[in-house]
Amino acid sequence: MSARRGSAAAAVVVALLAAVTARAADGPRFTEGAATFQANCAVCHRANGAGTPGLAPPLTEFPARFAALAEGRRQLAMTVLYGMFGDIVVGERHYNFKMPEFTQFDDATLAAALNFVVFDIAHAPESTAVLTPADVAAERKQAVDGSAVREHRAAVVAALPP
Numbered sequence: 511m512s513a514r515r516g517s518a519a520a521a522v523v524v525a526l527l528a529a530v531t532a533r534a535a536d537g538p539r540f541t542e543g544a545a546t547f548q549a550n551c552a553v554c555h556r557a558n559g560a561g562t563p564g565l566a567p568p569l570t571e572f573p574a575r576f577a578a579l580a581e582g583r584r585q586l587a588m589t590v591l592y593g594m595f596g597d598i599v600v601g602e603r604h605y606n607f608k609m610p611e612f613t614q615f616d617d618a619t620l621a622a623a624l625n626f627v628v629f630d631i632a633h634a635p636e637s638t639a640v641l642t643p644a645d646v647a648a649e650r651k652q653a654v655d656g657s658a659v660r661e662h663r664a665a666v667v668a669a670l671p672p
């Protein structure tokens with residue numbers, strides 16, 4: 511092979527590698543959480559977490575803000591474990607439908623789904639600590655109902671920095 515054809519072939523390989531790398535970088539950071547979310551949550555919250563007006567709220571903002579506060583992290587774990595019931599306001603829209611409970615999933619599965627929501631959907635900064643199975647386990651020990659989860663949410667929202 512001439513030197514010229516060799517370098518042309520090398521250029522093609524470099525371009526292909528760049529394309530593959532770019533695709534990987536575009537994928538979710540939490541791939542297992544993404545799979546759980548698409549199979550169990552997207553039906554209401556949509557694949558991109560943008561929500562369904564009148565049914566399920568968007569997950570694009572509050573989860574990242576909650577993840578920065580200890581009580582907010584508890585709130586996220588409580589929401590996926592026990593669901594939520596009662597009026598909430600997100601992006602100036604009211605939502606008042608029942609978020610189902612997901613206690614049938616283990617702690618690691620729920621933590622991964624929350625990390626997909628917090629980092630891949632709501633784009634929390636990388637400095638935010640990931641949710642761990644222990645975070646979910648702590649809330650599993652103290653069962654509450656969906657109305658209590660909503661009341662706790664109101665307290666967390668009131669404590670959020672502007």
Ligand code: HEC
Nearest residue numbers: 550551554565566572594595596598605606607608609623
């Ligand atoms: C049947 C529809 C439905 C499904 C399925 C569902 N949700 Fe929800 N989700 C809701 C509704 C409705 C609310 C708001 C409840 C309310 O109004 O009190 C909500 C609220 C939330 C919130 C709280 C948002 C906030 O601003 O406080 C999170 C986080 C969340 N869902 C994550 C998930 C995850 C993760 C899954 C899958 C494991 C999931 N949801 C599955 C309907 C659903």
